[in-house]
Amino acid sequence: MDWTPSREDFNHYMLPNYNPQAVVPVRGEGSRLWDQDGEEYIDFAGGIAVNALGHCHPALVEALTTQGQQLWHLSNVYTNEPALRLARTLVESTFADKVFFSNSGGEANEAALKLARRYAHDKFGAHKDRIVSFRRSFHGRTWFTVSVGGQEKYTQGFGPVPGGIVHGEYNNLESARELVDANTCAIMVEPVQGEGGVTPGDPAFLAGLRQLADEYDALLIFDEVQCGVGRTGELYAYMGYGVTPDILTSAKALGGGFPIGAMLTTDKVAEVFVVGTHGSTYGGNPLACAVALAAVETIGRPDVLAGVAQRAEIFREELERINAKYDCFADIRGKGLLIGAEFNERYHEQGRATLAAAIKQGLMLLAAGPNVLRFAPSLIIPEDDIREGMAKLDAAIGTLDLTS
Numbered sequence: 001m002d003w004t005p006s007r008e009d010f011n012h013y014m015l016p017n018y019n020p021q022a023v024v025p026v027r028g029e030g031s032r033l034w035d036q037d038g039e040e041y042i043d044f045a046g047g048i049a050v051n052a053l054g055h056c057h058p059a060l061v062e063a064l065t066t067q068g069q070q071l072w073h074l075s076n077v078y079t080n081e082p083a084l085r086l087a088r089t090l091v092e093s094t095f096a097d098k099v100f101f102s103n104s105g106g107e108a109n110e111a112a113l114k115l116a117r118r119y120a121h122d123k124f125g126a127h128k129d130r131i132v133s134f135r136r137s138f139h140g141r142t143w144f145t146v147s148v149g150g151q152e153k154y155t156q157g158f159g160p161v162p163g164g165i166v167h168g169e170y171n172n173l174e175s176a177r178e179l180v181d182a183n184t185c186a187i188m189v190e191p192v193q194g195e196g197g198v199t200p201g202d203p204a205f206l207a208g209l210r211q212l213a214d215e216y217d218a219l220l221i222f223d224e225v226q227c228g229v230g231r232t233g234e235l236y237a238y239m240g241y242g243v244t245p246d247i248l249t250s251a252k253a254l255g256g257g258f259p260i261g262a263m264l265t266t267d268k269v270a271e272v273f274v275v276g277t278h279g280s281t282y283g284g285n286p287l288a289c290a291v292a293l294a295a296v297e298t299i300g301r302p303d304v305l306a307g308v309a310q311r312a313e314i315f316r317e318e319l320e321r322i323n324a325k326y327d328c329f330a331d332i333r334g335k336g337l338l339i340g341a342e343f344n345e346r347y348h349e350q351g352r353a354t355l356a357a358a359i360k361q362g363l364m365l366l367a368a369g370p371n372v373l374r375f376a377p378s379l380i381i382p383e384d385d386i387r388e389g390m391a392k393l394d395a396a397i398g399t400l401d402l403t404s
């Protein structure tokens with residue numbers, strides 16, 4: 001057992017569907033991480049918008065270790081206290097009357113899409129099966145969710161694609177209006193597109209989708225897997241928009257680093273999921289729900305939610321400063337602490353190179369496509385860590401080779 005795995009071992013033992021960065025982190029605390037050599041990193045990536053309370057937050061460690069000594073798993077043959085506590089908290093804090101738990105965002109979306117199909121089937125008939133979604137959207141990697149997602153590169157070579165799915169243009173209500181009709185069972189949308197480039201939805205676009213859904217008896221599904229649980233400064237992004245969906249999916253930050261997903265909906269819609277219609281062995285697992293409850297309770301605190309806007313302001317200020325120095329960004333956008341900085345022509349497609357350059361400076365960063373730097377840090381990242389991380393980003397951008 002005196003073997004220490006290294007990055008090279010990834011290529012030996014793991015499928016080649018990822019290409020991880022050169023360093024292997026071994027420990028994290030707050031918004032800092034350390035690799036195998038003891039090198040320190042500032043974390044602006046947050047495990048892709050997951051570690052909303054940073055690494056090893058005491059409230060989550062406490063929930064995990066306490067529950068870990070009591071009960072790990074039961075299956076859905078029995079219910080359990082942590083799942084019921086979390087469900088009640090989510091119901092009391094949102095529009096929802098009912099909750100279904102899964103293990104990931106993709107599975108929460110899979111459940112949402114199946115629920116929408118089943119609802120339309122039972123209430124209106126089998127013809128009402130059409131799903132409208134949007135280009136550049138991302139809803140997960142299961143075969144149904146990847147097909148509803150709007151990025152062809154993720155479905156290529158996996159055909160045949162499931163039927164009954166059409167894609168409009170994001171933030172273009174006319175485009176949606178052309179696609180929605182009496183056969184539409186669901187309109188699925190990210191209130192803020194994450195993976196596809198960090199693009200906030202226009203309030204009028206999201207409100208218009210709500211109207212279209214009502215007009216045609218379709219269900220409005222908000223995928224808040226990335227933008228939910230405090231990321232925008234509200235517990236869920238829909239609250240800030242004042243547009244209420246029929247179904248909402250949540251994951252990523254919901255577990256603060258422990259795998260869990262949830263689908264929230266109303267009584268009216270929930271009732272078609274009668275016993276046996278859907279399920280998951282691990283969904284509602286006590287360990288996951290205990291940690292998620294601690295995460296939701298901590299993130300939901302007024303001081304934590306209010307701190308998001310303050311921190312986002314510092315991020316933007318620093319990004320503007322870097323842009324003034326290098327003239328590298330065409331656009332800085334986002335909502336709360338989900339921020340995208342899109343490179344301009346001169347820095348075209350420098351996303352991946354910037355991530356590698358940032359690692360060398362001691363900064364962990366994300367991209368959203370080849371051209372957008374994405375920031376999804378801890379919602380409680382200290383100001384000093386933001387400033388220090390931005391100095392590292394500044395240095396990293398200074399090392400980019402624009403001729404390559």
Ligand SMILES: *Cc1c(COP(=O)(O)O)cnc(C)c1O
Binds near residue numbers: 106109225227
């Ligand atoms: C990450 C993400 C998903 C998929 O979640 P997984 O946990 O990876 O299955 C779905 N929708 C959105 C908006 C996401 O950002």
